Amino acid sequence: MERTHRLELFPERSVTLLLFQHVKNAAALRKKAMEGSIEGALINPAMIVDPFQILVAANRAVHLQKIGKMKTRTLYAEIIFSLSPSNNISDAFKKFGISDSDTAVLIVLVMDGDKNINLADITSQVEGQQVSLDELPQLTDTAKVKKMYKVTPQEEKIGSLLDSVVCRMSTKDVL
Amino acid sequence: ERGRARYSGGGRAVQPGGASALRNFPSRPPSAAEDGRRLPNTAEQAPRACAVCVAAMAAAQAEAGGARSVMAGAAAMGDAGPVGPATAELGAAGPAADGAECGAGDAVVAEEPPAPPALPGLRLVQQGAEAHVYRGLFLGRAAVAKLRVPKRYRHPALEERLSRRRMAQEARSLLRCRRAGIPAPVVYFVDYVTNSIYLEDIVDSITVQDHIYSVQKSGNDTSGLRKLAEKMGELLARMHDEDIVHGDLTTANLLLRPPLEKLDLVLIDFGLSFISGLPEDKGVDLYVLEKAFISTHPDTEVMFQALLKSYAATSKKSGPVIKKLDEVRLRGRKRSMIG
Numbered sequence: 001m002e003r004t005h006r007l008e009l010f011p012e013r014s015v016t017l018l019l020f021q022h023v024k025n026a027a028a029l030r031k032k033a034m035e036g037s038i039e040g041a042l043i044n045p046a047m048i049v050d051p052f053q054i055l056v057a058a059n060r061a062v063h064l065q066k067i068g069k070m071k072t073r074t075l076y077a078e079i080i081f082s083l084s085p086s087n088n089i090s091d092a093f094k095k096f097g098i099s100d101s102d103t104a105v106l107i108v109l110v111m112d113g114d115k116n117i118n119l120a121d122i123t124s125q126v127e128g129q130q131v132s133l134d135e136l137p138q139l140t141d142t143a144k145v146k147k148m149y150k151v152t153p154q155e156e157k158i159g160s161l162l163d164s165v166v167c168r169m170s171t172k173d174v175l
Numbered sequence: 176e177r178g179r180a181r182y183s184g185g186g187r188a189v190q191p192g193g194a195s196a197l198r199n200f201p202s203r204p205p206s207a208a209e210d211g212r213r214l215p216n217t218a219e220q221a222p223r224a225c226a227v228c229v230a231a232m233a234a235a236q237a238e239a240g241g242a243r244s245v246m247a248g249a250a251a252m253g254d255a256g257p258v259g260p261a262t263a264e265l266g267a268a269g270p271a272a273d274g275a276e277c278g279a280g281d282a283v284v285a286e287e288p289p290a291p292p293a294l295p296g297l298r299l300v301q302q303g304a305e306a307h308v309y310r311g312l313f314l315g316r317a318a319v320a321k322l323r324v325p326k327r328y329r330h331p332a333l334e335e336r337l338s339r340r341r342m343a344q345e346a347r348s349l350l351r352c353r354r355a356g357i358p359a360p361v362v363y364f365v366d367y368v369t370n371s372i373y374l375e376d377i378v379d380s381i382t383v384q385d386h387i388y389s390v391q392k393s394g395n396d397t398s399g400l401r402k403l404a405e406k407m408g409e410l411l412a413r414m415h416d417e418d419i420v421h422g423d424l425t426t427a428n429l430l431l432r433p434p435l436e437k438l439d440l441v442l443i444d445f446g447l448s449f450i451s452g453l454p455e456d457k458g459v460d461l462y463v464l465e466k467a468f469i470s471t472h473p474d475t476e477v478m479f480q481a482l483l484k485s486y487a488a489t490s491k492k493s494g495p496v497i498k499k500l501d502e503v504r505l506r507g508r509k510r511s512m513i514g
Binding site: 005007008009011052055056059060063067069152153154155157158159163164166167168170171174 | 292293294295311312313314315316343346347349350353354355356357358361362363364365366367368375
């Protein structure tokens, strides 16, 4: 159901994605995330085109954490920030984090080798139905994504939306 | 090793890089024995593993014993006496000189390669002067990892700055290309610590270079090459119109996606690219390509003409660029100064 991927460049770390639909307690979850009582990044699936997008963001966040150059305060906040094409942290949270009225939630966990995060722990807190990551494309709001990442029409001809998104994410602070 | 011999020629070994004490040789007047000395020296030290050490030995001997004992040691090969102290000096100075010299020598002969990334299915594709290129799976996708080779002869601060700038230029140009709809690999990850970049791998592609080779070898399909040239001209025109100068245009840096008949081109290797609106820079870019074309592919002048024609037709700013190209052609080497 959920999907786990090992980060090749950081062998002890692996990223797990869980997708939930028909979520009723988004507001409560968001509050918990803000307080830090949930060990995970709560993301709005409408802004996600493909799990690869999350992996790229997680890879970047873990890298920055390792070299001590995170812009935010926690790894999970950094993942959400890495998803955003802008350098404004609160804007990133607003657009990519969940809002109180959301009915779908994507939870991202980063496991550190020995530290074992209990998945059941997380899933029990969500009042919703866990679904397979294959459902993600249906939840994506492509128009919103295109607008958010400012994807040009010429760009769409040479690659997928995912390509455009990932390229912007990884070159965000290259200047 | 060839390089080492060159440096140690004539007795005055010039040691590039490294503040090794070995650099300061006592000045020895060049003597007839010197040239002869080189050979016996090598033969004498043959048992020693590293040819680098040959120079080290000469240097060490010079330092430790002064000219006299060196020449004595070399000339009197069979002599127990002079060889004794010489070898003793060798023994003492040898390992120390060895280490230092080999270290400095290594810096010249081969930079320490960066450790390959732990990607599944990792294969070393190319060991360029600038970077080692690997292919592997990154986050589940076919990717190319370019790890910069640190140049130890540079001052570390400059090395860091230059490395970072090159990488930033590459990433920036790639993003700019994509935004403008110019096919180039997607950037997956930029590592500012090792100054390495992870890009999309264009699977099953072949370089235009290989394509031209195979077409020319098989003998047919010359019209196909013309169309390819036209497409290339078009692509470069669009790139230059975005003020992106590639910097290293060769047929090996242009890929063709399968199926080949579609002439789906992709530009790669933007490591030397920069942003510029100057016709001079664009003209030079085309000149570099022209040179690469003509030197790697015989009988392709017509093809390049077609490329330029298509370039001029597609680009809105082509006039000054072509003019500059003609000017640049008149410069450079092997130009007769007649007229």
